Amino acid sequence: MTTGSPVRRPRGTRVSDETARDRRRLVLGAAVGFRVDQVRVFVESLRATGYAGDVIMLVGVFQWRLKAWLARHGVRTVSHWSTRKLHGPIHAHRFERFAKLLRAAAGRYDQVLVSDTRDVLFQTHPFAGITSAGCQFYLEAGPWTIGSEPTNWRWAQLFLTPTEAERISPCRITCCGVVLGDADAMEDYLARLAGYLHALPLRIRREGGADTVFHNKIAHLTHEVAAEIVENDVHVATMGLTPPSAYVAGADGLIRTADGRLPAIAHQYDRIPALKRAVEARYRLSA
Numbered sequence: 001m002t003t004g005s006p007v008r009r010p011r012g013t014r015v016s017d018e019t020a021r022d023r024r025r026l027v028l029g030a031a032v033g034f035r036v037d038q039v040r041v042f043v044e045s046l047r048a049t050g051y052a053g054d055v056i057m058l059v060g061v062f063q064w065r066l067k068a069w070l071a072r073h074g075v076r077t078v079s080h081w082s083t084r085k086l087h088g089p090i091h092a093h094r095f096e097r098f099a100k101l102l103r104a105a106a107g108r109y110d111q112v113l114v115s116d117t118r119d120v121l122f123q124t125h126p127f128a129g130i131t132s133a134g135c136q137f138y139l140e141a142g143p144w145t146i147g148s149e150p151t152n153w154r155w156a157q158l159f160l161t162p163t164e165a166e167r168i169s170p171c172r173i174t175c176c177g178v179v180l181g182d183a184d185a186m187e188d189y190l191a192r193l194a195g196y197l198h199a200l201p202l203r204i205r206r207e208g209g210a211d212t213v214f215h216n217k218i219a220h221l222t223h224e225v226a227a228e229i230v231e232n233d234v235h236v237a238t239m240g241l242t243p244p245s246a247y248v249a250g251a252d253g254l255i256r257t258a259d260g261r262l263p264a265i266a267h268q269y270d271r272i273p274a275l276k277r278a279v280e281a282r283y284r285l286s287a
Contacts, residue, residue: 018125022053024110025127026183028101029117030058030094032080036069038118041283043073045122054109057117058090058097084206091116092197092211095176099190102183112186116177121266121279123254126180128264130235134226135181135189137174137219141232141242145170146216149241155209159200160217168220174229175238176215178267181227189225192218237263240271249278 027046031039039057046055058080059066067077080090080097087093098114111127130136146152147169156165179189196214204210218225232238237257239247247269249255255266255275269275279285 016050018050018128019052021110021127022051024108025051025053025112026102026105026109027051027053027055027113027115027126028057028098029055029115030080030090030097031063031066031070031117032058032060032090032094033063034059034066034118036066037285039066039070040285041279042115042117042120042122043070043075044283046126047073049122049125051122051125051127056101058094086202086205088197088200088205088210089208092208095190095211096194096197099187099194102187102190106187109183111181112183113178113180114186114190115179115265116267119268119270120178121255121269122264123262123266124264126264130180132228133182134185134228135179136235137215137227137229138178138236138238139229139232140173140175140238140240141246142172144173144241146173149173151209152212152216155213156216158204158207159210159213164217164221168216171216171220172229173212173241174216174219175236175267176211177238178236178265179215180235185226189218189227192224233257233261233263235263236265236267238267239275240268244272244274247272247275249275253278253282255279 029042055075057070057075057077059077061079061081070077082090082093102112113126146156152173156168160168193214197210200210219227219229246258247255248258254262255269256262269279
């Protein structure tokens with residue numbers, strides 16, 4: 001079941017090139033179990049960039065208040081039900097739902113962004129300047145590698161074969177929380193990621209981290225999807241492993257790197273207390 005409708009512009013408003021292209025763009029996210037205040041930054045900052053394209057979000061079956069709020073902001077909702085025991089954690093299982101949604105919309109979109117929602121701030125139009133074909137996989141901070149970062153290494157050992165884990169150990173971590181690309185490549189990526197997740201034995205399906213591991217397997221080992229790996233803080237700043245001193249929250253409420261760059265998307269900003277406070281103040285969220 002879906003609710004909501006695309007954002008409509010007043011009659012007579014001139015359509016910019018970017019807005020015209022937005023008609024064939026899609027942003028996919030999940031908010032199952034979230035409150036309105038947990039998705040406000042994601043939705044309001046996305047629309048504030050001028051993005052006028054489609055947004056589809058997975059929500060719980062009975063999240064009526066969230067569905068109504070999202071509909072008012074031009075977000076279509078898809079009701080979702082799953083259990084951790086049978087389907088795995090929602091942050092992994094969402095990719096299986098995303099794959100089905102994009103496959104059903106084949107030919108409708110030119111570009112697609114799949115994104116976390118609770119910890120993502122859009123600072124400029126997320127698709128502006130993205131012209132390359134394929135997917136963009138965004139690195140997390142160096143010098144961390146999958147083998148040197150304890151959580152990622154534990155996941156690699158849990159979900160990969162010993163040979164695969166050894167091969168991927170020296171690779172930089174790419175984050176599956178924000179992935180962007182042309183629609184054909186993204187459909188391919190989601191289908192393959194969903195295939196890995198769906199094939200997990202029930203005994204380990206409930207464990208967290210499989211989505212990250214298989215995302216990195218595609219990025220570094222199999223190369224089965226057309227993609228490029230993009231350095232952290234260029235288009236997307238994934239901040240969880242970065243020293244807090246690497247970022248500054250300005251008086252305008254935007255987050256820049258210490259050397260003054262403005263990433264289009266700030267991810268995991270809530271892991272740095274000063275940035276979290278700045279964003280909450282800007283969006284008048286209670287601490």
